[in-house]
Amino acid sequence: MVEKGLTTTETINAWVEAYSEEIGPKRGAQVVARSWIDPTFKDRLLADAAKAIEEFGFEGDATGHLKAVENTAELHNLVVCTLCSCYPFSILGIAPNWYKTAAYRSRAVRDPRGVLTEFGVSLNTDVQIHVWDSTAELRYLVLPQRPAGTESLCEEELAKLVTRNSMIGTDRNLSTQTAGES
Amino acid sequence: MDGVHDLGGKQGHGPIDVHEPVEPFHADWEARAWAVSKGIGGGAPDINIDWWRHVRETTIPVDYLTRPYLDSWLEADMVTLVDSNICTLEELVTGKSTSPAAGEAVSISVANAILANRASATKFDRPINAEPKFLVGNEIIAQQNASTGHTRLPGYVRGRHGKIHAHHGAHLFPDAVARGIEKAEHLYTVAFAARDLWPEANDSKDMIFLDLWESYLDPK
Numbered sequence: 001m002v003e004k005g006l007t008t009t010e011t012i013n014a015w016v017e018a019y020s021e022e023i024g025p026k027r028g029a030q031v032v033a034r035s036w037i038d039p040t041f042k043d044r045l046l047a048d049a050a051k052a053i054e055e056f057g058f059e060g061d062a063t064g065h066l067k068a069v070e071n072t073a074e075l076h077n078l079v080v081c082t083l084c085s086c087y088p089f090s091i092l093g094i095a096p097n098w099y100k101t102a103a104y105r106s107r108a109v110r111d112p113r114g115v116l117t118e119f120g121v122s123l124n125t126d127v128q129i130h131v132w133d134s135t136a137e138l139r140y141l142v143l144p145q146r147p148a149g150t151e152s153l154c155e156e157e158l159a160k161l162v163t164r165n166s167m168i169g170t171d172r173n174l175s176t177q178t179a180g181e182s
Numbered sequence: 183m184d185g186v187h188d189l190g191g192k193q194g195h196g197p198i199d200v201h202e203p204v205e206p207f208h209a210d211w212e213a214r215a216w217a218v219s220k221g222i223g224g225g226a227p228d229i230n231i232d233w234w235r236h237v238r239e240t241t242i243p244v245d246y247l248t249r250p251y252l253d254s255w256l257e258a259d260m261v262t263l264v265d266s267n268i269c270t271l272e273e274l275v276t277g278k279s280t281s282p283a284a285g286e287a288v289s290i291s292v293a294n295a296i297l298a299n300r301a302s303a304t305k306f307d308r309p310i311n312a313e314p315k316f317l318v319g320n321e322i323i324a325q326q327n328a329s330t331g332h333t334r335l336p337g338y339v340r341g342r343h344g345k346i347h348a349h350h351g352a353h354l355f356p357d358a359v360a361r362g363i364e365k366a367e368h369l370y371t372v373a374f375a376a377r378d379l380w381p382e383a384n385d386s387k388d389m390i391f392l393d394l395w396e397s398y399l400d401p402k
Contacts, residue, residue: 004269005283007221011290015217018295020206050303060299065306065350082190082336084235085251090299094206094216098198100251106192109338109390110380119200129388133190135334136353136369136393137306164204 024093027058028141029162031091033155035068036146046070049141053091060090062139069132070143071172076127077142078116078169080108081134088139092167099168109133119170142169147176183236183331186243191338191380215252218259220295221287225259226266232360236332237261308366310352314396316370320346321402324372324394332360335398339374339390343402347373347391355395368396 001007031053035042045052049066053059066088069077081087082105087095098104107115112129116122123129132140144166150158165171189195207213219225225234238246238258246254263269273279290298316322326341334356352366359365374390376383 001218001222002287003279003283004273005285005287006263006268007218007287008289011221011287011295012214012217014290014292014295015220016207016213017292018299019216019220020213022292022296023299024206057300059303061302064304065353080190082338083187083334084238090303096202097208097251098200098202101198102189102192102195102247103198105189106195107198110191110193110383112388115198118198131388131390133336133390133392135336136350136356136395137304138350138371138393170200 019094023060023090025162025164025167026159027053027056027093028088028091028164028167029159030056030155031058031141032143032162032167033158035143036158037155042143045143058091062086062137063088063090065136065138066091066141067138068141068143069130071145071169073145074127075130076116076123076169076172077130077132077140078108078112079132079134079140079142080105082106082109083133083135086134086139088141091141092164096164116170116172119165121170121172123172142167144172144174147174149176183239183329183333184337185239186246187239187241188337190336212250212252215256219256222259222263225262226268228266229262230359232332232354232356233362234258234262235356236360237265239332306353307351307369308354310366310368312352312368314349314368314370316346316349316368316396316399316401318346318349322346322372322399323402325398325400328398329357331357333357333398335394336392338379339372339392339394342374343378344372344374344392347371350393353395355397357395357397370394370396370399372399 002009035045045068049068050063071077085095085100109131112131147161161174163171166174241254260274264271322344324339324342328335348371350369353369355365355367371391372394376386376388376390
């Protein structure tokens, strides 16, 4: 590709670096944390997430038609792309491998509770699941619920509690300690 | 296209590896494959996202299900380069160019890559004169038959009843755009009840939402 004049080694290294650190799930976590502490921002996010993330400069690859879907005590949201692997790159970074596997793509729409159980999420039967299959250019961001007992935390501290998986929907009850895995 | 890629609801693909490392890339080659794809602009310059997706759908089925994901992703990029006469298969296999570079690529910094990403937010909605055929709340039946080429109507909802949940105006229509025809159609989010899709979901109140174009849908 370099010999063909299609790209350069420096450019390739720059893209590795950009997606290793800056363009990743910490962006989505900041957006979620802001929505928890600023109700007017949350309103803007739920009305037009593509526009709301421009307030952070996070718009970019695959977020032109971003939609935020909110978890509540009665509702859990789960995002999948059954036809390929559509993912809001600019706000969540590189998709985890499991998101792109046949196992997840085939089962998320048919056996979402089984999928969630494998991720360690047990839902009461009275909690309804909404599965969002990304079949067009809309991309989905799950807004997890703010954990109880975090009233004293600031936006930055709250963002550390938000896991990548919680923004896809394969995590639900966030810990009040710093985010652990994924 | 009724291909192996249309995975929704298929059974037998096993459990999910939920203990994957949190790092974005799990091997150097993954990082480089992603970055090469970003660096060259995601394939040949004369293609569009729908054509690219269709190229990936035509991957040999056993490869589609077993090749590492980013390897398969980069393969789709390479196919478009060969198809658009930018590279030959031999050049890709040997890693040596046999003709002079068509131009000189510009090197970018990490900061510029981040800016380039920011500038790449793309809108797919387009103006349309036609009135939408459906209103929010209308009941629909998804078409039983889909395009033999690229389509975004998954097999698992074909012939099934659903309800219009939202209307998004008109968006570029992938079945046409993948063939090089720029055409837009009204796009809707359609809600399907799990119990209307899966025999084992009789008692379920879960819902599955898909974003579907108008010509995929008939009134109930």
